[in-house]
Amino acid sequence: MKRHIPLLVFVISAAIGLSLTYVILDRERAVERREFEILAEEAVDRIRGRTEQNFSLIAATHSFFEADGGAMSRAKFQSFALGLFLKGHLSGMQGIGFAKLMQTGREDEASLALQQNYELERQVWPETDQAHRTPIILLEPLDLRNKAALGFDMFSDETRRKAMLASADTFTVKVSAPVMLVQEITEEKQTGFLAYLPLASEEEAAGEKLNGEESIQGFVYAPFRAGDLHKAALTSPTPVPVLVNTTDVTDEQPEHLYTSEDYEARAAEAENLVTRQIxxxxxxxxxxxIEAASKDNAFLYWRTFMLGSISLLFSAALAVSIRSRLRAREANQRLKEMSEKTIQEKDLMLQEMKHRIKNSIARILAIARQTAGASESLEEFNDSFSSRLQAMANAQDLLTRSRWSKADLKALLLQELEQVFGEGAKGIKLAGPAVQLNETGTHALGLVFHELATNAMKYSDVFADDGRFEVIWKVLPAKKGKQLELDWLEETGKVIEAPKNFGFGSRLMEALVAGEMNGKIDRQFTEKGVAIRISVPLV
Structure with a gap:
């Protein structure tokens, strides 16, 4: 019997060691699985965020049409659209355009519009048995792909028609099922889809009715190449090392939308697969x-295999087992806590994203309306509106770099001054301590600095030999926390008279400082220039 004790101890030690090895291997695989799920969630959120960002551009274009009363010429639309495209907002959009709603039989109106806008002699196509048509009469940028789509009657196609009718019912952005865009005129073709937003008619006689009481002039729309959209989402700002396969499952028969290169080859051997619906x-x-590349499991789990080998060689397997089990339990608890925290942060991020997008759209719409009311010409509106949107985009960019936490006051100020003065901004004296602004303060002060810099460019000669231009700020103690006090000083040789009436820019600054930041702005005009003091609480 004693002869068998060493063998018995070895067998028990080996059994304990192998059992422990299997448990730890399972835990490591669970951690790997959760890490991949987090990566997959990021990829899905990027695709969702990219589409919502592009939909906001459609809404902004819709507001531009509304501000112009719907009577949009190609020159105006091209200028507006070019501003969007130059700022890199395409992200999978083939372009943005307008399709006019008209009764069948009035196609000559669309042909005339194409001739006037693009000097293009083209009839509305294809033939249709529908009572209405929606030919594309505006589409930018005008490349070879988009030129091929001009005059196309989207209402003649059932897939596109369903999306337009759904959009007309709710007056919200609606997307079509996957289609092959008429822009796909090259050998490299991609599946696409279209997004529509109806443009209401202020006068009932100027529009048409589809399936509701509202009279509609047409649809602001955007064609998307699904491949370009996914690639932009998964590679910017940094690549996500995953492969995706996207399918539209709205209808009974699912329709393929996009598949990453090598997805089919990797799908059979992929260890992790996450499926989400948006x-x-x-x-x-x-x-x-799925993962973009396979992993060397032997190298990945080398600690586990080493532990199993050591367990077979040493008789202290019981002590190792107890210690390892405790570690496995702690790892499991941390994994559970990390999973719960990740889910909460994801939900919070999604809600915050929706809230921010709604706020941004509301602010853009308000600025569009107010700028339109204060502008004497479309060119003046376009310049003012574009520059104010750029100021908002600059503030948004600073916040995005810090994951929506804080933005540096000096960086925000210098960014707006460089936008207006270019290289001349380096000659402006900027002095003050480091100040971190929250989201509200960043957006508000970004627009305020833009308005002040624009006024300085228009009315002051601050860069003359006898000129003086400086911005100085300090942080003072207040009853509740701290207060930022910023002095904007412009001195010049020429006499500056105080304005008798304040325009929209001044009212906008007052609303931003007092209404959004609970602060105040004081303006003092002297013979040499103007001194402006902004006082706001720091949160």
């Missing part, structure tokens, strides 16, 4: 995510 313009997309 809502995009009334459609349901199902996104399947």
């Amino acid at each position: 809502e995009v313009g009334g459609r349901i997309w199902e996104i399947s995510v």
